[in-house]
Amino acid sequence: MFDDLALRRRTLLAALAGAAAVPILGSPARAASPKVYIDPGHGGTDSGAVGNGLQEKALTLDISLQLRSILLANWNVDVRMSRTTDITRSLAYRTDDANAWGADLFVSVHINSGGGTGFESYRYLTADAATTNLHNALHPRVIAGMRSVGAVTDRGLKSANFHVLRETTMPAVLTENLFIDTVADANLLKRADFITATARAHAQGIASYLGLGSTTPPTFSVIVDNATAGRFTASANWGSSAYSSQRYGADYRFASPTPASDAAWFKVDIPAAGNYRIEVRHPADPGYNSTTPHVIVTASGNQTLNVDQRSNGGVWRSLGTFALAAGDRNLVAVSRWTSAAGYVVADAVRVTRV
Ligand SMILES: [Zn+2]
Secondary structure (H helix, E strand, O other): OHHHHHHHHHHHHHHHHOOOOOOOOOOOOOOOOOEEEEEEOOEOOEOOOEEOOEEHHHHHHHHHHHHHHHHHHHOOOEEEEOOOOOOOOOHHHHHHHHHHHOOOEEEEEEEEOOOOOOEEEEEOOOOOHHHHHHHHHHHHHHHHHHHOOOOOOEEEEEEOOOHHHHOOOOOEEEEEEEEOOOHHHHHHHOOHHHHHHHHHHHHHHHHHHHOOOOOOOOOOEEEEEOOOOOOEEOOOOOEEEOOOOOOOOOOEEEEOOOOOOOOEEEEEEEOOOEEEEEEEEOOOOOOEOOOEEEEEEEOOEEEEEEEOOOOOOOOOEEEEEEEEOOEEEEEEEEOOOOOOOOEEEEOEEEEEEO
C-alpha cells in the first residue's frame, strides 16, 4: 500500500513538472457535463414481454423517464433517450443514436420474462475496464434499491452478445428488472415506490461510475386515484364511469365543460419542500376534451397546464417538475373551465420527488 502511494506521488510530481507542456496522462478531457444515454427497451409495435396485466415497454419507459428526471435534478449531466414516448425504435437506431451523440455511457432498461425471479444485469462478452466499472457500479445499487421496497433475488452480473451492448462504442450495460410473468415480481413492478426506487438506484449507479458524488435523492412517490379515501373531492356534477378500459383503478370521474369553478381536486401530503414531478393519468377518447385545464398548487402560486384528453390514455403523462411546499393539501385540480367541447376527466395523479 505504501509503495503504491509513493509511486502515485512520483507520477503526480512528474506530471506536474511537465504540466505546462503536456496534458497529464490518464486524465482525458471530459465535457463539462457527462453524456448519459438511457435506452428504454422496446416500444410502439414492440411491446416486449407481457404478463400479469403489465407490458415491458411501458415499465421500461416509466423507469427511464424517472431515471432521467432524477439524474437531471441531482447532478450536472446531459441525458439523451432512445425514446421518451411509446414509439417503435430499431436496435440499430438506439446504438447509432448513442454513438452519434457521443455518449459517455449507455444504459438499457428491460424487464425479464420466462418464469424466473429477480434482477440481473449484462455487459458485452469482451468488456473493457470502463464497462466493467459501470456494471459494478450499477448492479449492487439497483439490487439495494429494489430491496428497500421488497424481497428481490440477485441473479448476478452476466455477459451476453446483445446488440445494444455489442454495437455501442461507449461503456454499456443492460438491466433486466424482475420477471413480468412471475406474480411476486409483477406485484413489485406494479408499485410506484418500487419503480421509483429502481430508477433512483440506476441514477446512483451512474453517478457513482461518473464520480459525481454521493448525492442521495430522497424517496417519495405517491399515487392518488379518484377513489383514494379522503384524497379526492369533486361535486355531484362529476359523474362516475368505468366505461374505458384505460382507467386507473375501478373507475374515473367526468364532467361537461362549463365556465365555473367546479374543479375535482387531488390531495397530496408533500413530506418536504422540494422538486416534484407531477403526472396525470386518464382514459382517452376522441370525444373527450382537447384542452382540459390542470391546476397545480406550487410553492410560488398556482400553475395551469392543459392536457389533451383525446389521446395518450392509460399512461402516466408528466405535467412537469414543480417546486412544492411541504404539507398536506389539495395539490392538483382538474378544471371544467375550458372552452373546448367534450368531457373533462379526472382519474389519477402521481407525485414523485426528484
Ligand atoms: Zn426486453
